Amino acid sequence: MGGNVIEVNEAEYRDMIKYIKDMQKSLDPRWMKKTLKRNADPIVEDMKQRSHSARLPSQIGTTTAKRRAGPYGVRIGVIKNDPVKFPKISAQGLASILEYGTAERFRILKKLGMIVGRISTGEMPSFPFLRPAWIQGRKIMTDKTVKAIKKRVP
Secondary structure (H helix, E strand, C coil), X not given: CCCCCCCCCHHHHHHHHHHHHHHHHHCCHHHHHXXXXXXXXXXXXXXXXXXXXXXXXXHEEEECXXXXXXXXXXXXXXXXXXXXXXXXXXXXXXXXXXXXXXXXXXXXXXXXXEEEEEEEEEXXXXXXXHHHHHHHHHHHHHHHHHHHXXXXXX
């Protein structure tokens, strides 16, 4: 074989393993989610201010639910839905339509049960508000989170 030999001092190896385990314990999921949520607040506020809907800002926020964001993550955006405010379309659906817009759509005209034509219902131009806020705030959020992790790790 080759001449690549690595010498490991057993005591130093045990100390390194202990240090890594201590790091893992100090970055528990609860602390990590709380830190990410706090650092994501400026992004959420920016998303709310950029929104073109009067009802939508109350549905924008963050969630730390494990099944949605993973054990160490946070989800940012339109995460809530109030059926009273949005009886025909969900808040997430409306946000998607506002963010990306739609092509021209048509509905069918019927008379006496027979299709007699189509009529345009129009198109929706896009008004991006989620993505620009995310792009503008993600670097700041990441830097703050890394700084907090460095402060927390022994």
